[in-house]
Amino acid sequence: MPVSSQEFRDAMARLGAAVNIITTDGAAGQGGITATAVCSVTDDPPTLLVCLNRTSPRSALFLTNRVLCVNTLSAGQSAFSNAFSAPSDEAAMASRFAVGVWGKLVTGAPVLEGAAASFDCRITEVMEQGTHSVVFAKVQAVRFAEMAAGCLMYYARSYHGLPIGQG
Amino acid sequence: MPVSSQEFRDAMARLGAAVNIITTDGAAGQGGITATAVCSVTDDPPTLLVCLNRTSPRSALFLTNRVLCVNTLSAGQSAFSNAFSAPSDEAAMASRFAVGVWGKLVTGAPVLEGAAASFDCRITEVMEQGTHSVVFAKVQAVRFAEMAAGCLMYYARSYHGLPIGQG
Numbered sequence: 001m002p003v004s005s006q007e008f009r010d011a012m013a014r015l016g017a018a019v020n021i022i023t024t025d026g027a028a029g030q031g032g033i034t035a036t037a038v039c040s041v042t043d044d045p046p047t048l049l050v051c052l053n054r055t056s057p058r059s060a061l062f063l064t065n066r067v068l069c070v071n072t073l074s075a076g077q078s079a080f081s082n083a084f085s086a087p088s089d090e091a092a093m094a095s096r097f098a099v100g101v102w103g104k105l106v107t108g109a110p111v112l113e114g115a116a117a118s119f120d121c122r123i124t125e126v127m128e129q130g131t132h133s134v135v136f137a138k139v140q141a142v143r144f145a146e147m148a149a150g151c152l153m154y155y156a157r158s159y160h161g162l163p164i165g166q167g
Numbered sequence: 168m169p170v171s172s173q174e175f176r177d178a179m180a181r182l183g184a185a186v187n188i189i190t191t192d193g194a195a196g197q198g199g200i201t202a203t204a205v206c207s208v209t210d211d212p213p214t215l216l217v218c219l220n221r222t223s224p225r226s227a228l229f230l231t232n233r234v235l236c237v238n239t240l241s242a243g244q245s246a247f248s249n250a251f252s253a254p255s256d257e258a259a260m261a262s263r264f265a266v267g268v269w270g271k272l273v274t275g276a277p278v279l280e281g282a283a284a285s286f287d288c289r290i291t292e293v294m295e296q297g298t299h300s301v302v303f304a305k306v307q308a309v310r311f312a313e314m315a316a317g318c319l320m321y322y323a324r325s326y327h328g329l330p331i332g333q334g
Contacts, residue, residue, distance in 0.1 A: 002306070003306045005210040005211055010311065011284040011285075011310075014283040014316075015239045016185045016320050018183045018184065038206070039205070040179050040204055041299055043175045043176055044297055049216075072182045106169070116181040117178040117179070117181035118178075129303060130211055134216070140169045142174050142175060142177075144178045147181070151183040155318055156314045156318075156330065
């Protein structure tokens with residue numbers, strides 16, 4: 001292998017990224033994970049992508065329910081990031097949604113009150129890439145906060161609030 | 168359309184993202200663009216993706232050369248972002264590389280001195296999604312700066328340096 005996984009992770013730690021809670025609900029049940037691998041694909045029609053680790057049992061929930069909501073955390077919401085990034089059984093998953101105020105928009109996937117932005121989506125395509133599934137999703141509804149709420153970033157393996165002075 | 172392009176862009180403006188200069192070189196010529204739509208896919212094997220606007224003539228360079236380098240800008244490098252985001256003809260493109268120090272690693276795609284991180288890649292797969300091509304690339308070599316160099320972020324339609332105090 002030309003580049004080791006560790007070197008790649010060390011380089012990626014230099015690329016700051018927004019922190020998102022990706023949620024789902026439907027026939028397979030409710031769930032959520034923390035993810036930074038979210039990316040705008042095109043605004044015509046509004047489409048984004050999310051990279052999910054297939055080795056996590058929670059990924060199956062998304063692929064079965066075929067809906068997801070990307071909740072981009074505001075600067076003061078790092079507690080949600082920690083809660084949704086720990087591995088969990090079903091009971092622990094339910095308890096995560098007990099903290100915070102959760103609503104819904106069109107698809108039924110949980111929408112976090114106070115998030116910087118929420119993108120409620122239907123999954124349209126999935127592409128396997130090594131250990132991960134790249135999930136393409138068409139945006140059905142959006143909701144967003146005032147810019148003053150800021151955005152929670154993960155950079156150099158720690159949290160930072162944008163704009164400066166937030167968090 | 169359930170969500171307008173403008174609403175989608177307004178929501179995406181709340182999702183902070185690192186600023187990258189994506190470069191290429193080869194049979195089709197040298198080129199570069201500014202992009203925030205870059206995402207880690209998997210570290211086994213090290214793979215990332217980049218979303219390119221197919222309506223830009225510069226996108227063709229990448230797809231013909233089949234190599235690219237993602238240069239993640241450090242906090243003080245916003246001048247590169249502006250230079251590489253303006254539309255350009257061939258002469259203007261050449262002049263962009265006259266500013267800054269550019270080297271190469273394995274593929275020959277230009278590597279920017281002082282970038283927070285550079286990911287030198289071979290393109291392995293391309294997926295069309297509306298107006299954009301999602302380009303999957305396997306990382307052949309990386310180079311990265313000290314964390315103290317910081318990372319240039321684009322959030323709320325302006326630049327910010329991370330960590331706080333940079334930029």
